[in-house]
Amino acid sequence: AKQDSKVAPLTKTELDALVDTTLEAKKNAYCPYSDFEVGAALLTTDGKMYFSCNCENASYGLSICAERSAIFKAVSCGERKFRAISCAGNKRDTQFKSSDPFTTPCGACRQVMMEFPIDWLVLVRPDRSYKITTPKKMIPFAFTPKDVLPPSKL
Amino acid sequence: AKQDSKVAPLTKTELDALVDTTLEAKKNAYCPYSDFEVGAALLTTDGKMYFSCNCENASYGLSICAERSAIFKAVSCGERKFRAISCAGNKRDTQFKSSDPFTTPCGACRQVMMEFPIDWLVLVRPDRSYKITTPKKMIPFAFTPKDVLPPSKL
Amino acid sequence: AKQDSKVAPLTKTELDALVDTTLEAKKNAYCPYSDFEVGAALLTTDGKMYFSCNCENASYGLSICAERSAIFKAVSCGERKFRAISCAGNKRDTQFKSSDPFTTPCGACRQVMMEFPIDWLVLVRPDRSYKITTPKKMIPFAFTPKDVLPPSKL
Amino acid sequence: AKQDSKVAPLTKTELDALVDTTLEAKKNAYCPYSDFEVGAALLTTDGKMYFSCNCENASYGLSICAERSAIFKAVSCGERKFRAISCAGNKRDTQFKSSDPFTTPCGACRQVMMEFPIDWLVLVRPDRSYKITTPKKMIPFAFTPKDVLPPSKL
Ligand SMILES: [Zn+2]
Ligand SMILES: [Zn+2]
Ligand SMILES: [Zn+2]
Numbered sequence: 245a246k247q248d249s250k251v252a253p254l255t256k257t258e259l260d261a262l263v264d265t266t267l268e269a270k271k272n273a274y275c276p277y278s279d280f281e282v283g284a285a286l287l288t289t290d291g292k293m294y295f296s297c298n299c300e301n302a303s304y305g306l307s308i309c310a311e312r313s314a315i316f317k318a319v320s321c322g323e324r325k326f327r328a329i330s331c332a333g334n335k336r337d338t339q340f341k342s343s344d345p346f347t348t349p350c351g352a353c354r355q356v357m358m359e360f361p362i363d364w365l366v367l368v369r370p371d372r373s374y375k376i377t378t379p380k381k382m383i384p385f386a387f388t389p390k391d392v393l394p395p396s397k398l
Numbered sequence: 399a400k401q402d403s404k405v406a407p408l409t410k411t412e413l414d415a416l417v418d419t420t421l422e423a424k425k426n427a428y429c430p431y432s433d434f435e436v437g438a439a440l441l442t443t444d445g446k447m448y449f450s451c452n453c454e455n456a457s458y459g460l461s462i463c464a465e466r467s468a469i470f471k472a473v474s475c476g477e478r479k480f481r482a483i484s485c486a487g488n489k490r491d492t493q494f495k496s497s498d499p500f501t502t503p504c505g506a507c508r509q510v511m512m513e514f515p516i517d518w519l520v521l522v523r524p525d526r527s528y529k530i531t532t533p534k535k536m537i538p539f540a541f542t543p544k545d546v547l548p549p550s551k552l
Numbered sequence: 553a554k555q556d557s558k559v560a561p562l563t564k565t566e567l568d569a570l571v572d573t574t575l576e577a578k579k580n581a582y583c584p585y586s587d588f589e590v591g592a593a594l595l596t597t598d599g600k601m602y603f604s605c606n607c608e609n610a611s612y613g614l615s616i617c618a619e620r621s622a623i624f625k626a627v628s629c630g631e632r633k634f635r636a637i638s639c640a641g642n643k644r645d646t647q648f649k650s651s652d653p654f655t656t657p658c659g660a661c662r663q664v665m666m667e668f669p670i671d672w673l674v675l676v677r678p679d680r681s682y683k684i685t686t687p688k689k690m691i692p693f694a695f696t697p698k699d700v701l702p703p704s705k706l
Numbered sequence: 707a708k709q710d711s712k713v714a715p716l717t718k719t720e721l722d723a724l725v726d727t728t729l730e731a732k733k734n735a736y737c738p739y740s741d742f743e744v745g746a747a748l749l750t751t752d753g754k755m756y757f758s759c760n761c762e763n764a765s766y767g768l769s770i771c772a773e774r775s776a777i778f779k780a781v782s783c784g785e786r787k788f789r790a791i792s793c794a795g796n797k798r799d800t801q802f803k804s805s806d807p808f809t810t811p812c813g814a815c816r817q818v819m820m821e822f823p824i825d826w827l828v829l830v831r832p833d834r835s836y837k838i839t840t841p842k843k844m845i846p847f848a849f850t851p852k853d854v855l856p857p858s859k860l
């Protein structure tokens with residue numbers, strides 16, 4: 245995907261850090277129900293990196309994805325503006341094949357990405373290959389804070 | 399949006415029924431926290447209509463949207479294949495203005511729409527105006543059952 | 553559990569209807585991820601019965617339980633006051649043993665049960681055996697609407 | 707509440723740290739929809755402290771509570787065993803009164819607390835007063851991993 249002209253493209257250094265952090269975070273995934281492990285990384289506009297993984301639950305509906313967990317973690321540290329979020333996922337203990345698809349965020353995570361400004365979304369595979377897109381492209385015509393909050397709170 | 403060529407376009411009769419049902423369902427919305435009332439309608443491939451509304455909770459995260467609620471209701475009745483889903487939403491007790499935007503489904507609802515085949519998505523406004531699109535267009539490159547289920551279960 | 557003295561105990565007719573509806577609803581469960589099928593029934597104060605089942609999702613966190621789905625369905629029909637909710641669950645295609653535990657609602661469902669008045673909670677097993685308790689006993693010191701809503705909205 | 711005899715009671719030092727961390731974490735709450743700010747702290751069995759706050763969403767159902775967010779954060783760092791979790795909440799910009807109730811965790815958070823061993827639950831108020839209980843007491847007869855996972859995965 246072509247990068248948006250209004251924001252600075254991700255640098256090689258930023259991309260390397262996002263890919264490394266995402267794949268490293270995936271190792272902590274708690275996924276005994278699906279055996280599908282996911283990692284995510286979130287880079288703030290001032291260069292801080294947050295990471296997380298999925299955390300499942302016996303009541304499946306209370307499971308959380310890696311992407312949302314990373315956003316919640318950063319928000320808990322006072323962060324509100326982001327350069328990029330990245331994610332990678334795969335069935336545990338399977339051999340990567342070059343034909344494997346890029347794991348994309350679920351709709352819930354795309355929605356949570358729209359709550360805060362995030363310039364880029366990077367899809368990562370276990371072999372460190374990646375694709376660059378944006379949250380906005382992944383959830384067109386999104387329902388956002390301005391649909392429910394009064395202007396004074398935006 | 400142009401309708402997809404592979405599936406039959408929605409008829410005037412179907413659209414009228416979806417719009418009517420959506421706006422009627424909205425009246426039952428339980429939304430004391432947001433005062434944002436939403437209605438949804440879901441038409442099965444064999445012509446049955448299901449409706450629902452949003453149902454909020456003191457623990458905000460346990461609130462459900464109208465669109466997902468309609469899908470869950472239909473699934474509980476054994477339905478698995480759908481022609482169309484529609485939704486409408488607005489702040490309670492506000493006067494409709496022709497400049498008001500169409501309320502679009504949140505990302506969680508878009509994700510749940512991808513769990514089952516649904517040909518069309520109809521966005522409705524309180525004045526009965528509507529726009530036709532598809533779930534697929536609203537959540538491109540979606541994470542879907544085939545990403546996690548073995549082929550034998552698809 | 554002893555039945556609460558303030559509300560009328562469930563009659564044999566009500567209990568039979570709850571048990572039958574719960575076990576019948578379970579047949580429509582959509583649970584390709586967990587293979588754990590759950591059914592629920594919800595009886596209104598004026599004698600109407602609603603039923604539902606769990607509906608899972610490729611993004612596990614977007615799965616819904618049978619109990620919550622039944623409540624959302626009834627609310628969409630304008631219902632707000634309930635006599636009883638019941639649920640039953642089991643791993644698909646397993647033989648029932650008399651030592652099997654009663655499936656209890658998850659915490660999210662217990663929370664949603666507290667949003668509306670529901671007198672009784674009935675736990676059901678596949679052999680039609682049951683236990684009677686109350687939502688309140690299953691989530692003591694609950695966080696409820698009065699903790700967040702202004703008195704005028706209660 | 708009397709402390710459980712099987713596990714060591716919380717020390718004054720531990721309680722002080724939990725209370726301080728909880729109230730400090732509350733300051734980062736992102737709650738433009740409810741204006742109800744919540745903080746949580748989570749102490750691991752080997753003495754590490756994690757904190758978080760609630761993070762709401764335009765789609766109310768995608769909001770997360772402070773308690774769950776703290777657990778997800780700790781899990782993402784590889785933690786799986788906990789001494790205690792604590793939480794505090796209040797409507798933003800209101801004066802604390804000694805008659806104010808202790809904010810208790812919602813059902814979803816209680817459920818997520820049961821996914822991992824957590825000895826104690828500490829309810830905190832803005833004036834640093836607290837009550838000690840346990841997750842188990844707050845969600846009796848819980849639905850837990852052993853209800854769905856095969857013994858080999860427990
Ligand atoms: Zn997700
Ligand atoms: Zn939604
Ligand atoms: Zn549940």
Ligand SMILES: [Zn+2]
Nearest residue numbers: 771811812815
């Ligand atoms: Zn909670």
